[in-house]
Amino acid sequence: MNQRTVMELKRFATQIRLESILSMGACGSGHVGGVLSAADLVAVLYGLEACYDPKDPHKEDRDRIVLSKGHCGPVLYAALALKGFFPKELLSTLNQNGTTLPSHCNMHDTPGIDMSTGSLGQGASLAAGIALGMRMKGLQDRYTYLILGDGECDEGQVWEMALFAAQQKQDNLIAFVDLNHQQLDGYTDDICGLGDLRQKFQDFGWWAVQIDGHDVEAIHQAIQDAKTHKGVPSVIVLDTVKGKGWSVTEGKPGVHHIPISKEQMEQARQELGAQIAALEEQLEGEELDGI
């Protein structure tokens, strides 16, 4: 990946963070912690990796993205709006009466949302079902990307899916676990610890790797590596920080679902806006070498 692409992805991730904070702020509150921890992954998927057409969201020959931790819908909405699936102005209608952007993902409401999610664990099985259906339709070359939370991996349904996907040799399924170490009301290790999650998936027959979940280049590379492993599903465990990228939330406990004030929205505009401007300046000004 060349330096320009790395910086473009970082800019996209920061834009996603800012737009999702502002949309949650417009409705007064949101699942800020898990939205921000997943932003770099979402930037790589929508900015580089996934095959989709914003003008034809239901195009059959596309990749599918299932955000099983569906409470983090706003992170997808920001990416979808920035990529032109719907006008950016809609983001400020999040979770309000009559909106097409409910707090949790609904495939019948929102252009670009491939699966309705929110009941933790269910998206896992749905993604494996989609991957199976894609193969039966002869769309084996298209991938199903599944995004799980680490707290979500306490659900037995995730492990039932893990057995099924390995049995079915689903090499068109690539899962990610957003390992931000916290869930709704505490640290995952204190509630129902998962031990070595990467190893667990490997023991279930998956190709499994663990990387820095905020390094866009590493995420891209891991996806490329996953695609070379035939006959097995893949999981990329993402070491992340809950609330990443906003000084109000990064690394702080208790940021799973928080209120956002008008002052904090303005502060986010300043803080993340400055980061975006700095990245834009670099992108415009510098000769960026390939790496």
Ligand SMILES: Cc1ncc(C[n+]2csc(CCOP(=O)(O)OP(=O)(O)O)c2C)c(N)n1
């Ligand atoms: C089956 C089910 N039980 C409980 C909930 C309520 N709930 C919403 S988010 C959440 C915690 C999820 O934690 P994690 O998967 O780690 O997500 P993240 O930290 O990335 O937001 C819970 C328990 C739910 N949505 N579904």
